[in-house]
Structures are given as structure tokens and as C-alpha cells.
Amino acid sequence: MRLSIAFLVAGYVLSQFYRACLAVLTPVLKTELGASAGDLAVSLGLWYVAFGLMQIPVGEALDRIGPRRTVGILLALGGGGGAAAFAMAGGPWGIHLAMILIGIGCSPVLMGSYYIFARSFPPAAFGFLAGAVIGVGSLGNLAGAAPLAATVEAIGWRATLWALTGITLAVAAAVFVFTRDPERLPQPTGKRGSVLDILRLPGLWLLLPLTAANYAAAAGIRGLWAGPYLTSVHGADAVLIGNVTLVMGLAMIAGNFAYGPADRLLGSHKRVVLAGNAVLAVALAALWLAPGVGLWTATAMLAVVGFFGASFPAIMAHGRAFFPPHLVGRGVTLLNMFSITGVALAQFGSRPVYEYAAAEGSPQAAYATLFLFFLVPVVIGLCFYLFTRDKPDQTS
Numbered sequence: 523m524r525l526s527i528a529f530l531v532a533g534y535v536l537s538q539f540y541r542a543c544l545a546v547l548t549p550v551l552k553t554e555l556g557a558s559a560g561d562l563a564v565s566l567g568l569w570y571v572a573f574g575l576m577q578i579p580v581g582e583a584l585d586r587i588g589p590r591r592t593v594g595i596l597l598a599l600g601g602g603g604g605a606a607a608f609a610m611a612g613g614p615w616g617i618h619l620a621m622i623l624i625g626i627g628c629s630p631v632l633m634g635s636y637y638i639f640a641r642s643f644p645p646a647a648f649g650f651l652a653g654a655v656i657g658v659g660s661l662g663n664l665a666g667a668a669p670l671a672a673t674v675e676a677i678g679w680r681a682t683l684w685a686l687t688g689i690t691l692a693v694a695a696a697v698f699v700f701t702r703d704p705e706r707l708p709q710p711t712g713k714r715g716s717v718l719d720i721l722r723l724p725g726l727w728l729l730l731p732l733t734a735a736n737y738a739a740a741a742g743i744r745g746l747w748a749g750p751y752l753t754s755v756h757g758a759d760a761v762l763i764g765n766v767t768l769v770m771g772l773a774m775i776a777g778n779f780a781y782g783p784a785d786r787l788l789g790s791h792k793r794v795v796l797a798g799n800a801v802l803a804v805a806l807a808a809l810w811l812a813p814g815v816g817l818w819t820a821t822a823m824l825a826v827v828g829f830f831g832a833s834f835p836a837i838m839a840h841g842r843a844f845f846p847p848h849l850v851g852r853g854v855t856l857l858n859m860f861s862i863t864g865v866a867l868a869q870f871g872s873r874p875v876y877e878y879a880a881a882e883g884s885p886q887a888a889y890a891t892l893f894l895f896f897l898v899p900v901v902i903g904l905c906f907y908l909f910t911r912d913k914p915d916q917t918s
Contacts, residue, residue: 525700525701525702526589526590526638526700526701526702527635527638527655529693529696529697529700529701530589530593530631530632530634530635530638530655530697530701531635531655531658531659532693532696533593533597533601533628533631533634533693533694533697534631534632534635534655534656534658534659534662535658535659535661535662535665536597536601536628536631536662536686536689536690536693537628537631537632537659537662538659538660538661538662538663538666539662539663539665539666539670539686540569540601540604540605540621540624540628540662540666541566541569541570541628541741541745542662542663542666542667542744542745542767542771543666543670544562544565544566544745544746545666545667545744545745545746545747545748545749545763545767546666546667546670546671546674546749546760546763546764546767547562547670547674547679548562548746548749548750549749549760550674550679551617551679554679555611555612555613555614555616555617556613556614557613557614557617558614559746559747559749559750559876560873560876560877561614561617562614562617562746563746563747563869563870563872563873563876564614564618564869564870564873565614565617565618565620565621566621566742566745566746566869567866567867567869567870567873568618568621568622568625568866569621569622569624569625569866570625570741570862570863570865570866570869571622571625571863571866572621572622572623572625572626572629573625573626573628573629573862573866574858574859574862574863574865574866575859576596576625576626576629576630577629577633577855577856577858577859577862578852578855578856578859580592580596580629580630580633580855581633581851581852581853581854581855581856582851582852583630583851584630584633584634584637584851584855585848585849585850585851585852587703588637588703588704588706589630589633589634589635589637589638589701589703590697590698590701590702590703591698592630592634593630593631593634593694593697593698593701594694594695594697594698594699594701595694595698596626596627596629596630597627597628597630597631597690597693597694597697598627598690598691598694598695598698599626599627600623600624600625600626600627600628600629601623601624601627601628601690601694602627602687602690602691602694603623603627604620604621604622604623604624604625604626604627605620605624605683605684605686605687605690606683606684606687607619607620607623608620608621608624608683609680609683609684609687610680627690627694632655632656632659632858633851633854633855633858634697634701635655636648636652636655636838636854637704637850637851637854638704639651639652640842640845640850640854641704641705641850642704645842645843646786648838648839648842649781649782649786649791649835649836649838649839650782650783650786651782652782652835652838652839653778653779653780653781653782653832653835653836654778654779654782655835656778656832656834656835657775657776657778657779658775660771660774660775660778661775663744663770663771663774663775664768664771664772664775666767666771667764667765667767667768667771668761668764668765668767668768670682670764671760671761671763671764672764675760719849719852720845720849720852720853720856721856723844723845725844725910725911726841726844728906728907728909728910728911729837729840729841729857729907729910730857730860730906731899731902731903731906731907732795732799732837732900732903732904732906732907733837733841733857733860733861733864733903734860734861734863734864734867734899734903735864735899735900735902735903736795736799736802736831736833736834736837736861736864736900736903737831737832737833737834737861737864737865738864738865738867738868738896738899738900739802739806739827739831739868739896739897739900740770740774740802740827740828740831740832741831741865741868742865742868742869742872742896743770743824743827743896744767744770744771744774744824744828745869746869746872747872747876747889747892748763748766748767748770748824749763749767751813751889751892752766752817752820754885754888754889755813755814755820755885755886755889756817756820758817766817766821766824769821769824769825770821770824770825770827770828771828772825772828773824773825773826773827773828773829774828774829774831774832776829777798777828777829777830777831777832777833778832778835780829780832781794781798781832781833781835781836782835782836784798784836790912791836791837791839791840791843791912792840792907792910792911792912793912794833794836795833795836795837795840795907796904796907796908798830798832798833798836799830799833799900799903799904799907800904801826801830802826802827802830802831802833802900803897803900803901803904805823805826805827805830806827806893806894806896806897806900807897808823809823809824809827809889809890809893810890810893810894810897811890813886813887813889813890813893814886834861837857837861838854838857838858840910840912841853841854841857842854843913864899868895868896868899871895872892872895872896875891875892875895876888876889876891876892878891879891879892
């Protein structure tokens, strides 16, 4: 089981890397392929759309055939194939296609490990383990910052992508060979196993708005907009962008490790999620009100967004409490679909919002509008989440 999880975590490192790498690649892709920040916002949005749309079939596959084949096959075909397509891209549309394929390949990796946790470990351990996987997997965020910038500088971006193709195929092969599926559960008599059964669970709907909003700001800013923001407002070069995004990536890792123990300390998923996302909202509001603040302060605020925007494992643990055993695969992937779809919509929406604001005013005003765009869904999600149940068998 440890070996199973180890290779799934390695796959998740790649998933985090691919969604974070465009921020560092922005300057070279603009120079060589004419891909603007807006084009790359679409590319990253397509990654999240492909990832999100795959969650329903991935949930079905996890419950029916297990994580070994689900993750191994999709990561090889989608992740490896997409990295190769990226290496051969001749323009923005080539990057779009590559990111769609990579999104498909990465779609089952995290949920494969969550499925094993839900089926093979005590429920009380789920939140800690879920956060730990994302925390370790977020090393991909770090690799997609300063190390990626140094590698591209040394061997070029196409050679870097070809190397990633080989790494992705190797990890996929290891998952297929070494991962062990949990024992299959028989379908309960008279109970169906569809997503509609998940959506009928009382109390679950109030979790969904914040599920869709909690990761969108950290993912969108770290994955794409941090680079252009630091360039336009603070005059940063590629090295400085890499260093600042490295700080934000480290904060995201620390946040994932912190949410699990905080959950146990406070004895409530709900209190942890509410407090963390309230701080996230404050940090986004600070960036909205003062986007031109000094570089050190801006870096600190970005780190706060990264740290407190890492509440997804705690939200997943909260939602996990609602799912019966035979619907675990479909349940966790449904929540993941809402989270990833929220990120995708934010990515697609961020481009016209930024372009409209940039046409109307200064770079500082444009990024103020962009940070407000990421803030509003978090506030709306918190308003709904206030009324959700901490556990299925008790009221708020």
C-alpha cells in the first residue's frame, strides 16, 4: 500500500507541476510562439476544463476497476502524450491542445490516492492524509518555479518538455505495475451507484459553492497571473518571478500540511475551513485595494493566498463524511469536479476581466480588478458554507 501511494503521489507532483509551469514559461512562449498571457490563461483554463470533465468517468472507473488501471492508463496516454504535444507546439493552439491532453492525464491521480485512503484507512485519518498528499505533491509547484526557470535557461523549453514526457511515462508505468487496488465492495441491494445519488445527500449542496471557489484564487494567481502581475507592476524579470512564485508555492505546501492538524486540533472540519477561507478573503481584499504595494508586501500577500487557499483537503474531508462506502469514488471525484471547474471558470473569466480593466486604466488598476474577481466567489462561498452541517447527523 505504501508503494501504491508513493507512485500516485509522484503522479500528483507532475499534476501540480503542469498546472503551475505556465507562469514561468510565459516570457519564452511569448517570444518564440507569440503566446500572450491571455492565450496562456485560456490554455490553463482548458487544462482545468478537461480535468474537471473527466471527474465523473474517473469516479465511475475508480469504483468499478480501481485506481491502478485508471491512473496508469490515463497518465500515460494523456500526460505523456500531452507533454510531447507541448514540446512540438508551434503556436498558442498547440499549447491549448497539449494542456487539454495533460489535464485528461492528470485527472485521476489525486483521486486515486483519495480513493485508497477512503477505502483502506480510518475516516478520522482522511483529512490529514489528504492534506499530506497535496503537501508532498505540491513539490511540483516548486519544480515549476525557480528550478523550471533554470532548466529552461540551460537546455531550452522544448528539451525540457521532452524530458518531462519521459518522466511522465515512467511514473505512469510504475503506477500500473506497483499500485494495488483496495478490495472491491459488492453493490448494496436496492441501492444505485450514480452521481445523482450523491447529489441527493442532504446538506451536501451548501458545501459546493466554497468547494468551487476555495482553490481558484491560489491556482489562478500561482499558475498564471503572478508572473504578469510581478512584471507589469513591479518590473520583475524571470528570475524574480521564479523566486516569488517559489515562495508562494512553499506557502501552498505548508498550508496543505497545516490544515490536517488544525482539523484535529479544533475538532471540526467546518471551523477550520471557515477560518482559513476568511483569511484568504482578507488577503485578496488587501491585494485588490493596494495592488501597487511594495514587492515584499506583495510577496507576503501572495504567500498568504497560497497558504490559506490550500483548504481543499479539509473541504474534501468534510464532504467525505457524507458519502456511503459504495459511493466514495463518485463522491470524492464529484467534489473535485466542482473544485476544478471553479478554477477553470475563473481562468476563462480572468482573461476578459483583465483585458477590459487594462484597456480602461493603469496596470495597477487592471490587477486590482483581477484580484477582486478572485475575491468575490470566495465571499459568496463562505456565505453558503456558514449554513452547512459539520457532520451529516447534526445541524450547524
